[in-house]
Amino acid sequence: MTEPTKNGMKCADFDSRLADALDGLDGVMSGAELEAFRAHAESCSDCGPLFTQAESGKDWLRSLAVVEPPANLVHNILARTSMIDPAMAPALATRQASDSWLARARDFASPVLTPVLGFMAQPRLAMTAAMAFFSVALVMNLAGVHVSDLKNVDLRPSAITTNASLRYNQTTARVVKYYENIRFVYELESRMKELKKDSGKPSDQDQNQNNDRKQQHDRDNTTRNPETNHNENYSFEKGQDVIAVLKLERSASLDGRQI
Amino acid sequence: MAITAEESQQTASLIKRCLGGDAAAWEEIVRSHNRRIYNICYRFTGSQDDAEDLTQEVFIRIYRTLKSYDLERGAFTTWVTTMTRNLLVDHFRKSKQDRVTDSMDASPSGEEDAPTLGDQIKDDKPTPDATVATKETQVLVQQALQKLSPELREAVILRDIQDMDYRDIAAALKVPEGTVKSRINRGRTELGRILSRNYRQVN
Numbered sequence: 001m002t003e004p005t006k007n008g009m010k011c012a013d014f015d016s017r018l019a020d021a022l023d024g025l026d027g028v029m030s031g032a033e034l035e036a037f038r039a040h041a042e043s044c045s046d047c048g049p050l051f052t053q054a055e056s057g058k059d060w061l062r063s064l065a066v067v068e069p070p071a072n073l074v075h076n077i078l079a080r081t082s083m084i085d086p087a088m089a090p091a092l093a094t095r096q097a098s099d100s101w102l103a104r105a106r107d108f109a110s111p112v113l114t115p116v117l118g119f120m121a122q123p124r125l126a127m128t129a130a131m132a133f134f135s136v137a138l139v140m141n142l143a144g145v146h147v148s149d150l151k152n153v154d155l156r157p158s159a160i161t162t163n164a165s166l167r168y169n170q171t172t173a174r175v176v177k178y179y180e181n182i183r184f185v186y187e188l189e190s191r192m193k194e195l196k197k198d199s200g201k202p203s204d205q206d207q208n209q210n211n212d213r214k215q216q217h218d219r220d221n222t223t224r225n226p227e228t229n230h231n232e233n234y235s236f237e238k239g240q241d242v243i244a245v246l247k248l249e250r251s252a253s254l255d256g257r258q259i
Numbered sequence: 260m261a262i263t264a265e266e267s268q269q270t271a272s273l274i275k276r277c278l279g280g281d282a283a284a285w286e287e288i289v290r291s292h293n294r295r296i297y298n299i300c301y302r303f304t305g306s307q308d309d310a311e312d313l314t315q316e317v318f319i320r321i322y323r324t325l326k327s328y329d330l331e332r333g334a335f336t337t338w339v340t341t342m343t344r345n346l347l348v349d350h351f352r353k354s355k356q357d358r359v360t361d362s363m364d365a366s367p368s369g370e371e372d373a374p375t376l377g378d379q380i381k382d383d384k385p386t387p388d389a390t391v392a393t394k395e396t397q398v399l400v401q402q403a404l405q406k407l408s409p410e411l412r413e414a415v416i417l418r419d420i421q422d423m424d425y426r427d428i429a430a431a432l433k434v435p436e437g438t439v440k441s442r443i444n445r446g447r448t449e450l451g452r453i454l455s456r457n458y459r460q461v462n
């Protein structure tokens with residue numbers, strides 16, 4: 001390109017302002033500058049065609065439509081990222097370490113399990129509750145489901161559906177493991193339902209236990225603030241029955257084996 | 260691409276959740292960025308299959324390096340664009356040797372001036388239908404885009420198709436803004452030249 005000045009603008013300057021002139025971003029060019037630019041384009045045999053071509057090139061590009069990605073693209077991406085070796089994705093893989101399975105189990109089964117876990121928070125009864133919960137695990141174990149599998153599965157409801165698609169394409173071994181995990185969740189869920197149903201017609205003995213516990217609970221609650229007190233009382237009552245039956249489970253399963 | 264404070268805050272919390280192991284958050288990231296990445300890849304390669312493969316590769320790379328993304332140093336979209344662009348450059352270098360087989364702009368003989376774009380379009384049955392004409396035009400522009408050097412191609416794709424501003428393009432490509440502008444100019448000019456030549460043959 002030559003260096004003559006035409007209409008107060010050098011060809012080199014014209015070139016450097018070409019994008020600014022065409023894009024007109026944030027008023028980078030003043031009215032006077034733009035006028036000088038256009039005047040140069042009209043009078044310069046080098047820059048004139050350049051301007052026309054750049055303008056048409058820009059218009060062509062902007063006429064291109066957005067392309068729709070294939071429908072299964074997101075699914076395929078999720079399937080592939082879920083297969084990544086945990087060692088290579090440390091941030092996403094080490095989640096289980098920081099987030100205990102118990103916490104996530106509570107998130108998942110909160111309507112059913114929260115009363116139980118809240119109950120466990122009371123030291124005096126924690127041992128009983130722990131034993132009761134352990135007995136559920138034992139029953140599961142006898143059914144061929146292992147509690148250790150819980151460590152590898154995300155139990156939040158949102159994650160379960162995601163995981164279902166995430167793990168869809170995994171190797172056979174992983175798929176089997178996944179279904180074991182899911183089975184655990186379903187078994188836990190149905191077991192809880194069963195227990196709740198059973199507790200709908202509690203025995204006299206159970207009712208006596210309930211009353212004992214309720215009194216104990218009320219005593220414990222004297223130091224708490226009234227608002228949470230109300231909630232916990234409510235959930236406690238719901239959990240009460242569960243625990244009672246869980247205890248029966250324990251004694252039944254103890255006869256089985258282990259512990 | 261003006262990123263509002265609210266947007267960047269949303270992205271920040273999404274990434275945080277993702278790093279905390281939230282699979283739903285990762286899915287949200289994939290859902291909100293896959294279309295854009297796919298389009299960049301498609302416009303750069305001109306191949307739907309390549310675009311699909313490359314988009315997957317981009318997300319695998321994002322997944323593996325998400326921890327290294329520094330919110331303070333720039334918008335997430337810019338970071339994603341850099342990642343996409345780096346993969347496209349790798350892909351271009353790798354496929355340079357066998358361009359004849361895997362690139363749709365290569366003529367059957369592999370020679371630069373065997374059947375021109377105009378000739379190829381002319382071979383198609385001409386229809387007066389407006390939407391078909393638009394489709395043909397799209398193909399024509401896409402094929403012309405394929406003739407640009409990768410530097411010019413990526414610059415005009417980010418500017419005119421993705422509508423990024425100079426500063427964001429400069430950040431994504433890691434070159435000065437002046438270089439970005441000059442590449443945009445040359446890319447547009449070259450494309451305009453190719454298309455004005457071919458379009459005259461078609462009409």
Ligand SMILES: [Zn+2]
Nearest residue numbers: 011044046047
């Ligand atoms: Zn000039």
